[in-house]
Amino acid sequence: MNDHVRDLASVREATDRLLAATGKLDNAAVAQPSLLPGWTRGHVLAHLARNADALVNVLTGLPMYASAEARNADIERDAPRPLAIQLDDVRDSAARFQEAAASPADWNRTVALRNGVTDSASRIPFRRLIEVELHHVDLGIGYELEDLPEDFTGREIAFLTDRFAGNPDVPATLLTATDGQQWRTGRAEGDPVSVTGSAPDLLGWLAGRRNGAGLETAGAPLPVLPPL
Incomplete structure (x- = not known):
């Protein structure tokens, strides 16, 4: 709400x-x-x-x-x-x-x-x-992104993952922050790519402010996101 x-x-x-x-x-x-x-x-x-x-x-x-x-x-x-x-x-x-x-x-x-x-x-x-x-x-x-209020960062990640949800150009993706929060985005079908990192790094990647260098993907390619 x-x-x-x-x-x-x-x-x-x-x-x-x-x-x-x-x-x-x-x-x-x-x-x-x-x-x-x-x-x-x-x-x-x-x-x-x-x-x-x-x-x-x-x-x-x-x-x-x-x-x-x-x-x-x-x-x-x-x-x-x-x-x-x-x-x-x-x-x-x-x-x-x-x-x-x-x-x-x-x-x-x-x-x-x-x-x-x-x-x-x-x-x-x-x-x-x-x-x-x-x-x-x-x-x-x-x-910096790390200076953003934590509540805002979580809500903005949820906002952006919702924006990319169902996009056929984005593979199924599971984002996990180091504090345990999780979000899903991209296509509904397929095994999701696991993307893990700090909430600021996840937000930076989703918002086009960082290239994902601080994120872990278990060896899989980091999904390419459409421009905002």
Whole structure:
């Protein structure tokens, strides 16, 4: 069961952590490459701001983005801005999201996201939490996958394994974290490939942030995952 109130509080806390960390940067650091190929830290911050506004659109029944081209153009436009403007934009857009998500609503309704994806409105705060937490890591400023809250890491692994479940291009796979948690994904048929490692390493592999070097597969090839 999704607890959108709890998740909304977690989004606020994660946003505060990100703003406090990025507030220690300078304009030159914002212009430097992030951990995402082709994106500077400014791109990441611009994306976070525009994603908050896009999720407000989702919650209010509007298209998430006018188009894929408009989404990309907005990020490119906003990426070169000075740090102070970036931080104000992330802070202000986050406040708009908090306000929209705190409004009385039917949280069991289905909402439309990008590329034909739909979801329960109750999961939108968690989707925003994913954006804030993972992109904080992507900034490359010392916040690592190991620093993510344990509860978030487990939920995001479950979210991603569910996303790949039944995908014919992903072999049956059993993921086991070193703390004993397990998840299944990929095709339903066939003997599963066993993938074992720490929860942060499993998340990094599923989310395309790590290449799986820290994972054990008992000699089997590590499954190739489709892009997110």
